[in-house]
Amino acid sequence: DAMVIQNPRYQVTQFGKPVTLSCSQTLNHNVMYWYQQKSSQAPKLLFHYYDKDFNNEADTPDNFQSRRPNTSFCFLDIRSPGLGDAAMYLCATSSPWSSGLESTDTQYFGPGTRLTVL
Amino acid sequence: RKEVEQDPGPFNVPEGATVAFNCTYSNSASQSFFWYRQDCRKEPKLLMSVYSSGNEDGRFTAQLNRASQYISLLIRDSKLSDSATYLCVVNPMDSSYKLIFGSGTRLLVRP
Numbered sequence: 001d002a003m004v005i006q007n008p009r010y011q012v013t014q015f016g017k018p019v020t021l022s023c024s025q026t027l028n029h030n031v032m033y034w035y036q037q038k039s040s041q042a043p044k045l046l047f048h049y050y051d052k053d054f055n056n057e058a059d060t061p062d063n064f065q066s067r068r069p070n071t072s073f074c075f076l077d078i079r080s081p082g083l084g085d086a087a088m089y090l091c092a093t094s095s096p097w098s099s100g101l102e103s104t105d106t107q108y109f110g111p112g113t114r115l116t117v118l
Numbered sequence: 119r120k121e122v123e124q125d126p127g128p129f130n131v132p133e134g135a136t137v138a139f140n141c142t143y144s145n146s147a148s149q150s151f152f153w154y155r156q157d158c159r160k161e162p163k164l165l166m167s168v169y170s171s172g173n174e175d176g177r178f179t180a181q182l183n184r185a186s187q188y189i190s191l192l193i194r195d196s197k198l199s200d201s202a203t204y205l206c207v208v209n210p211m212d213s214s215y216k217l218i219f220g221s222g223t224r225l226l227v228r229p
Contacts, residue, residue: 031215042219090161105150105209109161
């Protein structure tokens with residue numbers, strides 16, 4: 001069963017046309033993350049939510065915004081996509097209060113949304 | 119200096135070979151370490167956590183050397199299905215919730 005779901009899997013948008021990517025989780029994890037990953041590069045953290053607390057990375061452009069209306073859902077809004085924003089966008093979750101053998105900082109990723117900007 | 123550095127490879131090995139990857143990290147206070155596997159155009163998936171004493175999971179062995187600040191991953195008896203990119207991941211402990219990813223080492227296992 002899918003635990004972290006991302007929609008759509010592929011998104012094509014035009015230069016400057018706003019786009020929203022969505023992520024949902026069935027894990028009931030407190031923390032949700034958005035990463036940007038370009039070819040042959042490491043995933044780059046854009047921001048994360050701990051519950052409703054939003055944490056922006058210092059180098060995340062203002063063009064990127066996020067919303068988390070409830071525990072299960074998180075959205076990435078790109079207000080004016082540029083050609084350089086074409087990438088895979090990955091959503092991940094973690095639960096600092098996990099019990100058992102699982103490390104509390106293990107992150108679980110969704111399948112990603114591949115964004116193309118024309 | 120990058121926070122987490124890996125040799126990008128690719129490592130091109132025959133089936134059955136043993137292959138080892140190393141990764142170095144810059145923050146000596148880091149406490150948690152992981153190896154993730156990422157297939158082409160797919161999401162990263164946790165392969166294994168790395169514990170101070172080292173740990174093994176089947177054909178995979180992870181080691182941590184705190185003094186030299188490096189982590190290793192050993193794959194024995196390589197399978198074609200092991201072909202992927204292996205990401206070294208570190209929790210720098212300036213936040214409990216953030217992980218720093220290396221750029222990955224690409225492995226190609228040939229028949």
